[in-house]
Every structure is written in C-alpha cells, then in structure tokens.
Amino acid sequence: MKLNDEEKAMLAGEMGEPRRWAIDHMMKVGRMFDAEDMVKVSQVHMMADPESVGEAGTVFMEEMASHPEKDRRVAVPMITDPRGVDLTYYHPLGQTEEMANIERRFVAACEKLSILMTDTCINYQTVMPPVLGDHVAYGDTGVVIYCNSACGARSNFEGGPSALAAGLTGRTPRYGLHLDQNRMATKRYVVKQQPKSLTDWGVLGAVVGRKAGSYWEVPAIEGLEVVPTSDQMKHMGAAMASYGSTPLFHLVGITPEAPDSKTIGADKLKAEEVSADELNALRSSFGAKGDKVDVVVFAAPQLSIVEMQQVADLIHGQKLHKDTAMIVCTSPTVYADATRMGIVNRIENAGAKVLQGTCFYQQYAREIGEANGWKRLLSNSTKIVNILGGYGYAPALADMEVCVASAVAGEIQ
Secondary structure, three states: OOOOHHHHHHHOOOOOHHHHHHHHHHHHHHHHOOOOOEEEOOOEEEOOOHHHHHHHHHHHHHHHHOOOHHHHOOOOOEEEOOEOOOOOOOHHHOOOHHHHHHHHHHHHHHHHOOOEOOOOOOHHHHOOOOOOOOEOEEOOHHHHHHHHHHHOOEOOEOOHHHHHHHHHHOEEEOOHHHOHHHHOOOEEEEEOOOOOOHHHHHHHHHHHHHHHOOOOOOEEEEOOOOOOOHHHHHHHHHHHHHHHOOOOOEEOOOOOOOOOOOOOOHHHOOEEEEOHHHHHHHHHOOOOOOOEOOEEEEEEEEEOHHHHHHHHHHHOOOOOOOOOEEEEEEOHHHHHHHHHOOHHHHHHHOOOEEEEOEOHHHOOHHHHHHHHOOOEEEEOOHHHHHHHHHHOOEEEEOOHHHHHHHHHHOEOO
16 A cells, blocks of 8 residues: 555654554555555544443553553544443443443543544534545444435445544545445435335335445435435435445435436436335334334434434323333433433433433343343334344334334333
8 A cells, every 4th residue: 555654654653553553454454445545534433332342442442542642642533433331320221330341441541542432323413524525434334324425425334443543543545435436326226105204214224225235335216205304314324224234325316426317327227116015014024013012212323302302292291101111312412402401301201211322232232131121122213123133132113103102002003
C-alpha cells in the first residue's frame, strides 16, 4: 500500500505505539481488500459491547490506555455503539457483577483515549450525522447502511479493532464503498405493496436483503409512492443489513445518490418484483395470534424520541400483564430528553423498563432470557427477531400497536 509521509511516521513508531499498531492493522486490512492507499475519515463509530469484547479485549484496551496521552488520544471524533450493560439497572435483568465490571473497565479505557461514549446505534438521529460524500469509519451495520444510503456518506463495515485503528490514525483503507464504482446499483427491485408501519418497512428491508444476499450487492428499489421518514428508513436499513449483510441501498428518486435509475446504472439491470406474498410470508414466519408473550422488546435499532413518544402514548394509563415484561432501549441523549419530557415516566408507570445506552441483543440476551425464564419474545423490529432466534428465544413480529396491546394482554393480539 502507498503511504504518505505522516503514515510512514506512524508505522515507524514516531507518533507512539498505539498509532504504530493502528496503521499496521490498517495496512493488513487494506492488503486483504487490495486497497491502494488510505482515505482520511472525518469521524469513527466503534462497536465494542462487553459480550463481544470479553476479558481479552478489555485488557487490550487497557494496554492502549496505559500509553502517554499524546500517543493514545484518537485523531478524529470517535463515538461508540450501544453498550452491553446499563450500569444503572442490570441486576434485575439477571446480568452479573462480572459483566458490569468488564463494562466499567472498558469504558474507563475508552475515556482515556478521548473516545466519546455516545453508546448509540442511531448517531445519525442524535449526534454528528455525516453528509453527502463524507468518508467515515463506522462499525454497526444499521449505522453503516443508513449513513451510506440515506446520507450519502461512505463507509464499510468496520470491525471493532479496525474502527479503533481508524480513530487513532484518522483514516481507513480505500476499498469497497469508499470507491465510486462500488456504489453503483447491481440489483433492481420494484415494490408492489406499499409499506406503512415501521414493521412494514423492516419487512421490506428484510426481503430485499435476503434477495440481494451479499455485502457486495447494491440494491436499487423502485416503485415507492412515499418518502420514508427517518425512523422508517432506519428500520428498513437495519433489517436489510441483518438479512443480507447489505451496507448500501438506493431508493430511486429519494436517496441522494439516486435521483434516477440511470445515474446509478439501474436502468440497465433486469427488474425483479417484491411481491405482497413475499412480504406477508416473511412476516407470518414469526409468531401467531394468541401465543403467550414473555417479553416485549423495543430495540435494534434504539428508539428515537418520536418512537419513545409513540410507545408512551400507546401504553399510557394501562398496566403490563403480570406475566409479561417490556423492555425499551434508547440512546443516552434520547433518554435524557424523554425523561425531561415525562415520556420515560409514562412508560415505566405501566410497568415497563427503559434502558439507556444499550441494545437488547448486545447485552447478554441469552443469559437474560435464562435468568428470567423468557422464551416467547415479541418485537416490532424485523432485525431483532432475525437475530434472537439464535439466542434461545422464540421470536414473534408485530407492529408497535400490537406489541403494546400484547404486553398488556399477555398474549399476541
């Protein structure tokens, strides 16, 4: 790989051991993907929940944090994905002190590197959304696909170590979606049933992701009669990335890089329909009316302030069924606003719990389920029901209104 003078100085150790490690790591990633050089990034977002990081990853970060401040401080603004433990509320969930201690140690190490502990997967709705053409280095798949698609920024999926390396160096290898040619459409889909609810948009994303089926495919979607809201785009992208590992899609006439089919090369592709039958089949594969519900989860992605208000309005004046729990996950910034506005209080008065800075599937979901005896999980997130079947749950999918009504009734309505 071609390195400039500053990068050569990093590699020689002239800018400290953390940056020497980081640029060496970036070179290895770049060679893997045949990158010719590095591209500077304006910001970094790192996934590093304690369930994934573990003891070894925590020790590694503590070693990074032991170096002099001038050597360890990140070079560009760097933020974090949801954590695995809400340190204000974890024992009642069945999480252990060992889990919490790993969290505390990792957070302390991050802070010494001047990493901003935003603890969110909706940074594009809360802090520093990137702009068209902005090169960034993001980790969370839902963050990457939204920012690539809705914002027109440029990022690959960055693993935890690669995101850390990008933060320390302020750059990432120039490959994949940092290159113009890899952002052109490779698949073309026409929607035949218009999505309405957040879950509808998630189901559409899931079907398209499953059809595309590869990180290197870029779906172009036509036939939409409405422009999705930020929350609708969020649910669609998160599901598409979950079902297809997709990091970029284009909505023709809607998203910034796709003013028309020709601009992204979709006009030359054979169009494939996304039928109502396909959408209904995916939705019906998760749970059935009348099934007992152990826990209702609103997460993956974290809820915006608008979604928080919607949940509060739906649950206001009611109480959860005695055998059903409800978990709502949001970012710390949204939590603060929702607390100030009385939204958190309205949700928790019904018997639910609002967690801040976490996302359910990243916080030892299997252990939480076992500790509480939860099996049947209901959510409006197409992403989370796709994931949690592998964590010992029997997941079910429904719109937000049905989820709340089911939490009150104790069974799917």
